[in-house]
Amino acid sequence: MAKYAMVVDLERCQGCRACMEACKIENNTSEAMFWMYVFRFEEGVYPDTRMSFLPRPCQHCDNAPCVKVCPTGARFKRDDGIVLTDSDRCIGCRYCELACPYGVNYFNWQKPNDAYYSDAIDWSDPDIQEVTLGAIPPYKNPALDERWGSEQRRTAGGGHAKGVMEKCTFCVQRVEQGLQPACVETCPVTALRFGDVEDPDTPISRFIRERETWHLLEETGTEPSVFYVGGKPPSQQYREVERPKARV
Amino acid sequence: MVEVTRRTFVKAGSAVVGGTLVAREFLFSPLASQGAETPLSLQGPVEDLVPTTCWIGKQDCGMLAHRVDGRVIKFEGNPANPRNNGTLCPKGQAQIIALYDPNRVKWPLVRTNAKGQTGEWRRASWDEALEMTAAAINEVRERNPKLVLWQKGRSKAKGFYDDAFTKAIGSSKLGHGAYCSDTGYRALEYTIGTHAVLHPDFRYTNYMLSWGWNITNAGGNKFCWITWPQHMIRARDRGMKIAHIDPRLRSAGPFADEWLPIKPGTDLALALALCHELIAQDYLDRPYLTTYTNAPSLVKDDGLFAQVTVGEGDEAAEVSLVWDEATGAPVPFGEAESPALEGTYELDGQQFSTAFEVFKDHVSQYTPEWAADITGLPAEQIRRIATDFGENAQIGSTLVVDGVEVPYRPVGIMAYHMAQQELGFQAMRAMVMVPMLVGAIGAAGGQLSDFSWKIDKRYAQFEKFEVQDPPYDFMLNNSRYFPINTGFPGMVARVMNDPARYDVEELPEVAILHMVNPLGSFASQREFLDSYGKFKFIAAISPWLSETADYFADVVLPSATIEKYEGPISATNQYIEATTLRIPPMDPLFESKGEIDIYMDLCEKMGTLYGEGGYLDQVNKALGLVDDLAAFAVPTDRKPAVRDIFDTWARGQGIDEGVAFFEDPNHSVFVKGPMSPTKMYGYVTDPPFGGALHRLYGDSLLDAQRQMQAKGADPLYWQDYTALPTWRSPTMDASPGEYEFYMVSYKLVEHKQARTSFVPLLAELAPGARIDINPTAARRLGIEDGDTVTIESHNAVTGETRSMTTVAAHCEGIRPDTIGVPAHFGLWTHPQNEGQGPTPNEIYFTGEGYMAMTADQSFHVKVRVSKGGEG
Amino acid sequence: MATTTINTPQPLPQGVGRLGPAWIAFVVGALIVTGWGLFAYVRELSDGMIATGMRNVGTMGGASWGLYITMVVYFIGVSFAGITVAALIRVLRLDHLRPIARFAELLTVVALILGGLSIIIDLGQPVRGVINLFRYARPQSPFFGTFSLVIAGYLFASLVYLYLGARRDAAILAKRPSRLQWFHRLWAAGYTDTDEERARHRRATFWLALSIIPLLIIAHSTLGFVFGLQVGRPGWYGTLQAPAFVALAGVSGIGHLIVLAAIVGRVIHDRERIGMDIFAWLGRLLMILLFAYLYFMTVELLTLIYATPEVEKQLSDALLLGQYASVYWGSVALLAIPAALLAWQALNRRWRVSWLVASGLAVNLAAIGKRYLIVVPSQTHGTLLPYETGSYSPSWVEYSVVLGIFALGSLMVGLFFKAFPALPLSEEEEREVLANA
Numbered sequence A: 001m002a003k004y005a006m007v008v009d010l011e012r013c014q015g016c017r018a019c020m021e022a023c024k025i026e027n028n029t030s031e032a033m034f035w036m037y038v039f040r041f042e043e044g045v046y047p048d049t050r051m052s053f054l055p056r057p058c059q060h061c062d063n064a065p066c067v068k069v070c071p072t073g074a075r076f077k078r079d080d081g082i083v084l085t086d087s088d089r090c091i092g093c094r095y096c097e098l099a100c101p102y103g104v105n106y107f108n109w110q111k112p113n114d115a116y117y118s119d120a121i122d123w124s125d126p127d128i129q130e131v132t133l134g135a136i137p138p139y140k141n142p143a144l145d146e147r148w149g150s151e152q153r154r155t156a157g158g159g160h161a162k163g164v165m166e167k168c169t170f171c172v173q174r175v176e177q178g179l180q181p182a183c184v185e186t187c188p189v190t191a192l193r194f195g196d197v198e199d200p201d202t203p204i205s206r207f208i209r210e211r212e213t214w215h216l217l218e219e220t221g222t223e224p225s226v227f228y229v230g231g232k233p234p235s236q237q238y239r240e241v242e243r244p245k246a247r248v
Numbered sequence B: 001m002v003e004v005t006r007r008t009f010v011k012a013g014s015a016v017v018g019g020t021l022v023a024r025e026f027l028f029s030p031l032a033s034q035g036a037e038t039p040l041s042l043q044g045p046v047e048d049l050v051p052t053t054c055w056i057g058k059q060d061c062g063m064l065a066h067r068v069d070g071r072v073i074k075f076e077g078n079p080a081n082p083r084n085n086g087t088l089c090p091k092g093q094a095q096i097i098a099l100y101d102p103n104r105v106k107w108p109l110v111r112t113n114a115k116g117q118t119g120e121w122r123r124a125s126w127d128e129a130l131e132m133t134a135a136a137i138n139e140v141r142e143r144n145p146k147l148v149l150w151q152k153g154r155s156k157a158k159g160f161y162d163d164a165f166t167k168a169i170g171s172s173k174l175g176h177g178a179y180c181s182d183t184g185y186r187a188l189e190y191t192i193g194t195h196a197v198l199h200p201d202f203r204y205t206n207y208m209l210s211w212g213w214n215i216t217n218a219g220g221n222k223f224c225w226i227t228w229p230q231h232m233i234r235a236r237d238r239g240m241k242i243a244h245i246d247p248r249l250r251s252a253g254p255f256a257d258e259w260l261p262i263k264p265g266t267d268l269a270l271a272l273a274l275c276h277e278l279i280a281q282d283y284l285d286r287p288y289l290t291t292y293t294n295a296p297s298l299v300k301d302d303g304l305f306a307q308v309t310v311g312e313g314d315e316a317a318e319v320s321l322v323w324d325e326a327t328g329a330p331v332p333f334g335e336a337e338s339p340a341l342e343g344t345y346e347l348d349g350q351q352f353s354t355a356f357e358v359f360k361d362h363v364s365q366y367t368p369e370w371a372a373d374i375t376g377l378p379a380e381q382i383r384r385i386a387t388d389f390g391e392n393a394q395i396g397s398t399l400v401v402d403g404v405e406v407p408y409r410p411v412g413i414m415a416y417h418m419a420q421q422e423l424g425f426q427a428m429r430a431m432v433m434v435p436m437l438v439g440a441i442g443a444a445g446g447q448l449s450d451f452s453w454k455i456d457k458r459y460a461q462f463e464k465f466e467v468q469d470p471p472y473d474f475m476l477n478n479s480r481y482f483p484i485n486t487g488f489p490g491m492v493a494r495v496m497n498d499p500a501r502y503d504v505e506e507l508p509e510v511a512i513l514h515m516v517n518p519l520g521s522f523a524s525q526r527e528f529l530d531s532y533g534k535f536k537f538i539a540a541i542s543p544w545l546s547e548t549a550d551y552f553a554d555v556v557l558p559s560a561t562i563e564k565y566e567g568p569i570s571a572t573n574q575y576i577e578a579t580t581l582r583i584p585p586m587d588p589l590f591e592s593k594g595e596i597d598i599y600m601d602l603c604e605k606m607g608t609l610y611g612e613g614g615y616l617d618q619v620n621k622a623l624g625l626v627d628d629l630a631a632f633a634v635p636t637d638r639k640p641a642v643r644d645i646f647d648t649w650a651r652g653q654g655i656d657e658g659v660a661f662f663e664d665p666n667h668s669v670f671v672k673g674p675m676s677p678t679k680m681y682g683y684v685t686d687p688p689f690g691g692a693l694h695r696l697y698g699d700s701l702l703d704a705q706r707q708m709q710a711k712g713a714d715p716l717y718w719q720d721y722t723a724l725p726t727w728r729s730p731t732m733d734a735s736p737g738e739y740e741f742y743m744v745s746y747k748l749v750e751h752k753q754a755r756t757s758f759v760p761l762l763a764e765l766a767p768g769a770r771i772d773i774n775p776t777a778a779r780r781l782g783i784e785d786g787d788t789v790t791i792e793s794h795n796a797v798t799g800e801t802r803s804m805t806t807v808a809a810h811c812e813g814i815r816p817d818t819i820g821v822p823a824h825f826g827l828w829t830h831p832q833n834e835g836q837g838p839t840p841n842e843i844y845f846t847g848e849g850y851m852a853m854t855a856d857q858s859f860h861v862k863v864r865v866s867k868g869g870e871g
Numbered sequence C: 001m002a003t004t005t006i007n008t009p010q011p012l013p014q015g016v017g018r019l020g021p022a023w024i025a026f027v028v029g030a031l032i033v034t035g036w037g038l039f040a041y042v043r044e045l046s047d048g049m050i051a052t053g054m055r056n057v058g059t060m061g062g063a064s065w066g067l068y069i070t071m072v073v074y075f076i077g078v079s080f081a082g083i084t085v086a087a088l089i090r091v092l093r094l095d096h097l098r099p100i101a102r103f104a105e106l107l108t109v110v111a112l113i114l115g116g117l118s119i120i121i122d123l124g125q126p127v128r129g130v131i132n133l134f135r136y137a138r139p140q141s142p143f144f145g146t147f148s149l150v151i152a153g154y155l156f157a158s159l160v161y162l163y164l165g166a167r168r169d170a171a172i173l174a175k176r177p178s179r180l181q182w183f184h185r186l187w188a189a190g191y192t193d194t195d196e197e198r199a200r201h202r203r204a205t206f207w208l209a210l211s212i213i214p215l216l217i218i219a220h221s222t223l224g225f226v227f228g229l230q231v232g233r234p235g236w237y238g239t240l241q242a243p244a245f246v247a248l249a250g251v252s253g254i255g256h257l258i259v260l261a262a263i264v265g266r267v268i269h270d271r272e273r274i275g276m277d278i279f280a281w282l283g284r285l286l287m288i289l290l291f292a293y294l295y296f297m298t299v300e301l302l303t304l305i306y307a308t309p310e311v312e313k314q315l316s317d318a319l320l321l322g323q324y325a326s327v328y329w330g331s332v333a334l335l336a337i338p339a340a341l342l343a344w345q346a347l348n349r350r351w352r353v354s355w356l357v358a359s360g361l362a363v364n365l366a367a368i369g370k371r372y373l374i375v376v377p378s379q380t381h382g383t384l385l386p387y388e389t390g391s392y393s394p395s396w397v398e399y400s401v402v403l404g405i406f407a408l409g410s411l412m413v414g415l416f417f418k419a420f421p422a423l424p425l426s427e428e429e430e431r432e433v434l435a436n437a
């Protein structure tokens, strides 16, 4: 049994947000949902200004508050460490979101299809329907609808549904097929690494051994599976710049 | 009767069933989430990969299109492509939603209302649209083909097919370069002969000046984005240090070890001060300067070289004299035993100084203290940067690379688009001189420019300028205004608005706009709004209705986006040589077509497709399928399928599978192997530096200046044609004091020019226009973060003012006297553009005072910022 | 003669079964408001919760729990008081308070139903919610704890309690023909008022009362823990939560009792049975609880003022000076002023019903405010990662739904009082009823 983890290397990150985009496309998340989010921070005063970037996926905590509080077990942690949401079981109470210290949970406030950039694009356009057989988005990823892992529950995010919670799945549908998560895969500068930390010989295990790592909000005792390298934990003095359109 | 009863029976039955279903649904089975699951074909999902290349960006990163039943579901980086090594930037990822955008131009459109306003269109057949276009072009061609203007923006892939088109119809040709880095290219072609700007040899560089490089967002020299950051990060793993010279810190993000927030438009002053310091601290590579530059050439007191004619008849050539210390006499360049680099010599009553002596003398005035006042940077910082640069250069050292011993100077500059300033040409020349002084040009770890040392044809042309008498053509070629001039759309627009002023008699009548949107990306919008209505006919080839087409096109021809064959595409990353093609992952959507198809059909209608000099013949020439490759030439007597053109081209390259090689995900990129040192490092190419003598001293520039004066040009045009880069304060500084800010513009990593702001996925990440303004400066004006502000620009030459309204974003990473504006917004034809805000090109000026001496746009202007404004 | 008396029966006591114009007007009004709330909720169901003012915590800069959860906490609080009072009356044999026991119990039942409703209404998948909450129940989740314990268990207990307590009256009324006889028969369920039956009853209710009290404490503690145990939410994390919850719960509940007592007193013009002594007792109880709560609040205020960790600071600024200051200080005032009023009345032993009712209403508004301030700010201003501070304001849908819920509540009370006497039958009422049997 593997134990999956991710490393975020802040000495490499360009803050380019390709990971966010890859995540949105791979997982077909709708508007303003950022399972992966990259902060762009500024601190200090001109000319002694410093900038930093901070990618923030779900931390897949080993001691996950979200899992503890879920009243239905829709939010659960697999033996391989991946924390998932069963979109068939979730009742939309949003307790996991409140319990999570990292703000990584996203609720389907409306029917995903209605939220799919439909202000700018009319997906019902017959000329497109012809090509896509009515899929919304047209690049809808069938792997998301499948049931994965021993638990065989609908966890890959394909269950995007009104009134249900979702978040980063470590791209379970890719990991199950032996692929790297979409964000890791696209990162231009290898600022993201993913792999099995139970096996000491995997590249990621070696990397974690060789480098000094830290966790986000260590003090909350959530024991994340996401390790950070370089940089430093963000402080409340940080000013966030260049925020995306994040409210629906 | 029976009918009814059966139906009611069925109803009742289904009601019962429905009831139990509902019960099962809720109580036993998992509650189904999503309405429609992904539609799949009956014979079940067929998944496959199609290798292709990014269609948004400028460097055509390799991609693999993941398909299900022929429907693309994702683009991922192609690991086989050395440019991006299996990765993609946000734009590369997001283009998938653009591919399927039903707001694309679906079929040919013909205008039904007057121009100069939002267009009304009727659907037309390809046949009709092409007929109209062909007729309009031919009518003008018969009189004067040059009055047909073919215009393109920042091209992707290799534009062989449009070169072929312009040659086949003999039209005039206008590119995007005047808004990109043509100044930089011209400065480099002039100074060292390469067709490129500046980048360091990241494999070995230890110290880099990131000079207006938008590291974490945009290209740098030649590339689009991914490649340089990948090299940069590896170099930093090695410990490379970065000094970042930019009014904005955001461009370097966390990667600036040192930030020099320079005042916009003063790079020339900084570069001159660095030269001054390198000389003062004696960081000089004398052997390089003496052997490979014109530094030893003797300069007469009129500032021109002392020259002699060598050789006989048509062998004869003017060669400058140098002082041979061995003989103590002047000899033609190259014939001296030990040419003098420095010193002033006398020969029959005449004073001669070496060019380097003149240079030393010239820069002696440009001390760090002097530069500090101009650039707003501390003198000691400037001095230290010079020391670091000189020290790190390790002058005299060598390194063995792949068995070849190469001079080793691990210092270099990355610079590209910041060349777009009024003094850009001379600034860029002065910037190259910094690595020249320490002998870093073409050295291992040193200053590279193009990927190889192929010398551009312009290097030779620039040896002597021939300024001509009026009348001039509408591009002002060889005019007294711009002896160096590679075509400036903004200037053409000005000429169209006032031909007499520029001694122009004939104006272009028909335009073909291919992948260009002057109202979006070019400055200034005003000039284009005033002039493009004057065209008798405009055909636009574009996948979306560009704003220019919306206002001025008579016909719009829908081009495919990524779903077309294009190429050949260089996949080199400087260290590996490779080639690839863009392969269509789907058939063209709607009624769109690839450009090659469009040009072939259009040429057929114009009767210029077949035979000698026809389009197909030109395609063969452009693809080099001539002489020894003639066997692979495309037949010129029938219209080929586009795929066949690339197939025969591929075979010509020695790829036996032909185009299939590139269509196969297991190959897809033709890797020629690592770039050899003897190709990459100028010192060891044969001949060294491709045979170009580096022009430290710009003798022909001074000569051009004299010709311009003789022909009565205004000082505004000739003042910067000087043999050595000479500082003057930019024209914009003459604007009144209340215009207290410099406005600079830049690129966001989420957007590409003005061609992505309507891509919903990208508009989500970077929603709209803004100005970055220093909080201290902003608060003085009562402007808080997020406030609406009005920006008013002032033209120091004409006194004209222009204004736009946008929002303020507080930013501690920008000079208090500078505002920064992203260049990507201000479009209006796509629903996504709603409320995105303006492009700075609405308020930049073009023409006198706001362009470089080489007819290139400056993206600088003085503005005043005030709170509020409609919007 | 006899026949006529049977054909035109004497009216039942305490206006039971008599539908006066005022009552009808009240019911119609309540129905309209309830209907409006329902309409709003249907909108929420069809459009999704985008129709509310709630949004995600973090990048979306919103609050994911808003007015609905506020009401859950509030209603459960209210329910607490009713049943406690009723239980105390039994256990401590406070016979002079007997008269208010029944509608105290009723208050609990209604408040619990409304609380449960508020939870369902807050779910993104309500239908699933009802099923999965039990089908996949995870007792480890405080939310489940509160939901099942507080709502289900405790609603059941209070129903039984109400049922047993009123069974004797039901039996008496059942002897008497009327349109509601079937209902009273149903309730009496064969109860014949024999002595050992009475004794058994008293014992049963007594033990039930005893057991309900600890049940309460547990239930309300879990509710406190729903918030109290969340490391991720500064302002929630802390042990003070549970006791503070209980105190304010009492305050709001007693407040309601006072109001109800006043109304009932008015409606059945029965001054001496709901007499000044009852109001005085309720007033004193309210005062004590108020001061207890005010103590907790000063502690809280001090911790807010001296808040040191970055986030806590940001949060307290938002509460004391920023976005939430008006609600915060408003609530404080609505608690402090009644406290003063009550203290004043307690000191010179003169109680005014009008003042008490005013205080009762005031403290309930304050209670809602305070619940709101516990639920919302630590979402918009309490993110541990430096997200931009968020904002939340309920949409018209949320306001309408909440109004609807209140209307539904008062409708239930109104209907109950027409079907069953609000006060236990007095001897003469009994006699008079039996006389006409």
Ligand SMILES: Nc1nc2c(c(=O)[nH]1)N[C@H]1C(S)=C(S)[C@@H](COP(=O)(O)OP(=O)(O)OC[C@H]3O[C@@H](n4cnc5c(=O)[nH]c(N)nc54)[C@H](O)[C@@H]3O)O[C@H]1N2
Residues within 6 Å of the ligand: B058, B154, B180, B181, B211, B212, B213, B214, B215, B217, B218, B219, B220, B223, B224, B225, B245, B246, B247, B248, B251, B262, B263, B264, B265, B266, B267, B415, B416, B417, B418, B421, B744, B745, B746, B747, B748, B749, B750, B751, B752, B753, B820
């Ligand atoms: N994401 C993205 N990438 C792109 C493009 C794109 O549109 N989007 N376009 C591609 C193209 S066509 C090109 S040409 C390249 C351009 O690549 P770059 O030249 O790296 O990018 P720009 O943003 O144009 O660079 C302008 C930088 O120069 C700074 N600057 C402005 N004025 C001055 C000055 O006077 N002095 C100095 N020292 N700095 C100054 C600006 O602050 C900004 O940081 O990018 C390519 N890559």
Ligand SMILES: Nc1nc2c(c(=O)[nH]1)N[C@H]1C(S)=C(S)[C@@H](COP(=O)(O)OP(=O)(O)OC[C@H]3O[C@@H](n4cnc5c(=O)[nH]c(N)nc54)[C@H](O)[C@@H]3O)O[C@H]1N2
Residues within 6 Å of the ligand: B152, B153, B154, B155, B176, B179, B180, B181, B417, B514, B515, B516, B517, B518, B520, B521, B522, B523, B541, B542, B543, B544, B546, B547, B559, B560, B561, B595, B745, B746, B747, B752, B753, B754, B755, B756, B823, B840, B841, B859
């Ligand atoms: N203020 C300011 N302005 C700038 C810059 C800046 O930094 N600041 N950057 C400048 C630079 S570096 C450059 S290179 C220029 C670039 O300027 P352009 O290359 O002209 O850039 P775009 O505005 O993207 O114009 C491209 C047009 O072609 C269309 N198009 C896109 N793909 C295709 C295709 O495959 N086929 C066809 N037929 N059409 C297509 C797009 O829809 C768009 O309308 O912009 C310059 N403009």
Ligand code: SF4
Residues within 6 Å of the ligand: A012, A013, A014, A015, A016, A017, A018, A019, A020, A038, A053, A055, A186, A187, A188, A189, A190, A191, A192
């Ligand atoms: S893709 Fe890589 S570099 Fe870009 S933001 Fe994400 S982690 Fe950073």
Ligand code: SF4
Residues within 6 Å of the ligand: A058, A059, A060, A061, A064, A065, A066, A067, A083, A099, A100, A101, A102, A103, A104, A105, A167, A222
């Ligand atoms: S980060 Fe949040 S959502 Fe992810 S596992 Fe940890 S607590 Fe749960």
Ligand code: SF4
Residues within 6 Å of the ligand: A069, A070, A071, A072, A073, A074, A075, A085, A089, A090, A091, A092, A093, A094, A095, A096, A097, A165
């Ligand atoms: S929202 Fe869904 S996943 Fe989250 S706690 Fe509630 S039921 Fe569990």
Ligand code: SF4
Residues within 6 Å of the ligand: A022, A023, A024, A026, A027, A035, A036, A057, A058, A167, A168, A169, A170, A171, A181, A182, A183, A184
């Ligand atoms: S792992 Fe997958 S789901 Fe998680 S952030 Fe990366 S791309 Fe998104």
Ligand code: SF4
Residues within 6 Å of the ligand: B054, B055, B056, B057, B058, B059, B060, B061, B084, B088, B089, B090, B091, B092, B093, B224, B225, B226, B752
């Ligand atoms: S860097 Fe340029 S070419 Fe490469 S993926 Fe991004 S946009 Fe496309």
Ligand SMILES: [Mo]
Residues within 6 Å of the ligand: B154, B179, B180, B181
């Ligand atoms: Mo460019």
